[in-house]
Amino acid sequence: MGGLRRLEYRGYDSAGISVISQGQLATRKKAGKLENLVADIKAHPIADSRIGIGHTRWATHGAPTDQNAHPHLGGQSSKLALIHNGIIENFSELKQELLDAGTSFASETDSEVAAHLIAKEYEASKDLVSAFGKVVNRLHGAFTILVIHEDFPDLILAARKNAPLVIGIGEGENFLGSDVAAFVEHTKRAISVGQDEIVILRPSGVEIQGFDGHKVDSKEFTIDWDASQASKGGWPSFMAKEIADQPQAVADTLMGRINSEGMVTLPEIDGLDAKQLMAIDRIIVVACGTASYAGEIAKYAIEKWAKIPVSVELAHEFRYRDPILTPNTLIVAISQSGETMDTLMATRYAKEQGAKVMAICNTQGATLARESDAVVYTHAGPEVAVASTKALTAQMTAVYLLALFLATGRKSMSAPELSQLGKELLKLPAKVTEVLSSLEQVTDLAKKMSKAKTVLFLGRNVGFPVAMEGALKLKELAYIHAEGFAAGELKHGPIALIEQDQPVIVILPSPSDPLHPKVISNIQEIKARGATVIAIAEVGDKEASKYAENVWYVPATNWLMAPVLTVIPLQVFAMELANAKGLDVDQPRNLAKSVTVE
Ligand code: AGP
Numbered sequence: 001m002g003g004l005r006r007l008e009y010r011g012y013d014s015a016g017i018s019v020i021s022q023g024q025l026a027t028r029k030k031a032g033k034l035e036n037l038v039a040d041i042k043a044h045p046i047a048d049s050r051i052g053i054g055h056t057r058w059a060t061h062g063a064p065t066d067q068n069a070h071p072h073l074g075g076q077s078s079k080l081a082l083i084h085n086g087i088i089e090n091f092s093e094l095k096q097e098l099l100d101a102g103t104s105f106a107s108e109t110d111s112e113v114a115a116h117l118i119a120k121e122y123e124a125s126k127d128l129v130s131a132f133g134k135v136v137n138r139l140h141g142a143f144t145i146l147v148i149h150e151d152f153p154d155l156i157l158a159a160r161k162n163a164p165l166v167i168g169i170g171e172g173e174n175f176l177g178s179d180v181a182a183f184v185e186h187t188k189r190a191i192s193v194g195q196d197e198i199v200i201l202r203p204s205g206v207e208i209q210g211f212d213g214h215k216v217d218s219k220e221f222t223i224d225w226d227a228s229q230a231s232k233g234g235w236p237s238f239m240a241k242e243i244a245d246q247p248q249a250v251a252d253t254l255m256g257r258i259n260s261e262g263m264v265t266l267p268e269i270d271g272l273d274a275k276q277l278m279a280i281d282r283i284i285v286v287a288c289g290t291a292s293y294a295g296e297i298a299k300y301a302i303e304k305w306a307k308i309p310v311s312v313e314l315a316h317e318f319r320y321r322d323p324i325l326t327p328n329t330l331i332v333a334i335s336q337s338g339e340t341m342d343t344l345m346a347t348r349y350a351k352e353q354g355a356k357v358m359a360i361c362n363t364q365g366a367t368l369a370r371e372s373d374a375v376v377y378t379h380a381g382p383e384v385a386v387a388s389t390k391a392l393t394a395q396m397t398a399v400y401l402l403a404l405f406l407a408t409g410r411k412s413m414s415a416p417e418l419s420q421l422g423k424e425l426l427k428l429p430a431k432v433t434e435v436l437s438s439l440e441q442v443t444d445l446a447k448k449m450s451k452a453k454t455v456l457f458l459g460r461n462v463g464f465p466v467a468m469e470g471a472l473k474l475k476e477l478a479y480i481h482a483e484g485f486a487a488g489e490l491k492h493g494p495i496a497l498i499e500q501d502q503p504v505i506v507i508l509p510s511p512s513d514p515l516h517p518k519v520i521s522n523i524q525e526i527k528a529r530g531a532t533v534i535a536i537a538e539v540g541d542k543e544a545s546k547y548a549e550n551v552w553y554v555p556a557t558n559w560l561m562a563p564v565l566t567v568i569p570l571q572v573f574a575m576e577l578a579n580a581k582g583l584d585v586d587q588p589r590n591l592a593k594s595v596t597v598e
Contacts, residue, residue: 021048082111086141091114156199161211162344163339181382262419269358315333336361339368360376362395385586389571434554435569445573454483458485473570499529508535511541532549534551539555
């Protein structure tokens with residue numbers, strides 16, 4: 001149950017467990033949040049057990065109901081229990097085969113089909129491991145499947161195809177989880193399970209084999225954060241904790257990659273040698289959601305500093321538009337979880353086309369990290385709240401490091417220029433702390449705006465992705481319609497939206513930026529039409545307070561690095577407005593932390 005609680009952020013519309021105790025398989029499962037399951041177990045206790053599987057669900061096939069919750073039981077004797085993450089794409093034909101053989105189903109899920117198939121195979125062969133192997137070879141799509149059977153009280157079987165699975169190695173006990181958060185309180189020794197692999201897990205040891213039965217040698221790694229980091233630590237929500245963690249997340253991402261002279265090294269980019277790096281003639285960033293906004297910042301930074309053309313594509317669009325890639329194209333995939341199926345599919349496609357892939361990922365041992373030619377890890381620590389905050393500012397930090405690393409290798413800037421930028425990067429954690437310490441008025445205004453029906457966000461240049469992120473935060477946390485615009489786009493249509501008292505949040509560039517007066521003009525244009533303007537401006541910006549009802553100030557920094565600071569008031573604004581509406585900021589409705597299905 002502790003493991004499920006740590007994974008609840010990944011999907012939480014129903015939950016269940018199956019254990020084998022006193023020789024019997026016992027199952028409890030309930031729709032809704034985990035506490036519903038806890039209450040059910042309290043009402044219907046289960047005797048102690050040393051073997052069990054548990055699951056929190058994000059519904060794909062079948063509504064979130066008790067019956068559709070996992071585990072699913074297989075076979076008429078119901079001695080087999082199965083849990084599943086992902087989608088079995090050929091489940092309907094397999095289900096028909098079972099229906100024709102007289103199998104009755106208790107749920108509408110694709111997962112239950114696998115349970116019955118394995119139980120049926122086992123009835124025939126009396127060999128659970130081979131029955132399991134046979135069935136997983138018949139399944140198409142994306143799945144992590146775990147099975148236990150009453151006849152084997154010391155065995156858990158697992159299979160992994162296009163969905164996350166990691167093993168925890170304990171003392172006389174072993175664990176499986178979708179990510180290490182599930183068992184980090186019990187052990188820091190972990191093994192990543194690869195694509196198309198089967199795990200045979202017993203208290204005495206773990207065997208891994210391919211779907212074709214060949215033995216797989218596994219690589220152990222040590223988890224570099226502990227359970228306390230994955231708990232709230234006294235904060236009212238994971239989101240509040242993670243927003244406050246941002247100075248550390250930025251500092252830890254810089255750690256060991258930039259010296260006091262501001263010179264950047266990225267020792268971990270060992271999968272790409274200097275020749276390959278120099279041959280790069282195009283970079284395509286693929287990502288989804290908030291990570292894609294970090295990608296937009298990467299575009300400005302890499303083009304400005306490293307002089308390499310960059311385009312940013314939503315992974316799910318990139319994958320299906322037959323993009324033209326060459327061996328000199330570098331794909332930079334940005335993903336906090338490293339399990340976002342859209343991003344994984346995009347990078348797999350790119351590799352098939354011969355492009356090199358570099359991941360910027362926050363989760364050690366994640367699928368994306370293992371499938372890329374090189375990985376630049378962000379070190380934001382576990383991000384539990386569904387709405388991404390510290391992972392974003394850590395991703396921005398990582399793309400600045402990457403841009404400076406490429407600029408250094410390609411000598412696209414002078415050493416003094418590189419050093420000056422690097423030193424400015426080193427000051428970011430302290431500036432993030434400064435922003436975090438002056439947000440009272442953001443909180444106050446958010447509470448006053450809890451009745452807002454729609455909020456618009458305007459930004460220009462690097463402020464544009466910040467405007468998009470501010471809108472996304474408000475949508476996913478406060479369920480308010482919000483839209484981010486490029487400020488220059490306003491007069492090409494969106495200004496028609498402006499009416500009396502329409503709240504508009506504007507991200508202003510530094511007063512020293514040539515774009516500053518243009519964005520001030522945008523503010524005047526919307527003020528003239530009745531908008532209520534909130535400006536995010538650099539400390540000392542006198543113009544801002546002339547036109548904006550509210551000004552949220554952030555410290556001065558290099559214009560390209562400003563997003564790390566200007567995004568923070570927007571994170572807090574969305575969180576506090578959602579809090580004022582009494583919403584769950586850690587687990588917003590309809591969302592999951594990691595979207596592991598396409
Ligand atoms: C951000 O607040 C959302 N939770 C979502 O947009 C997220 O950024 C997106 O799904 C990408 O996730 P990833 O970084 O784990 O790939």
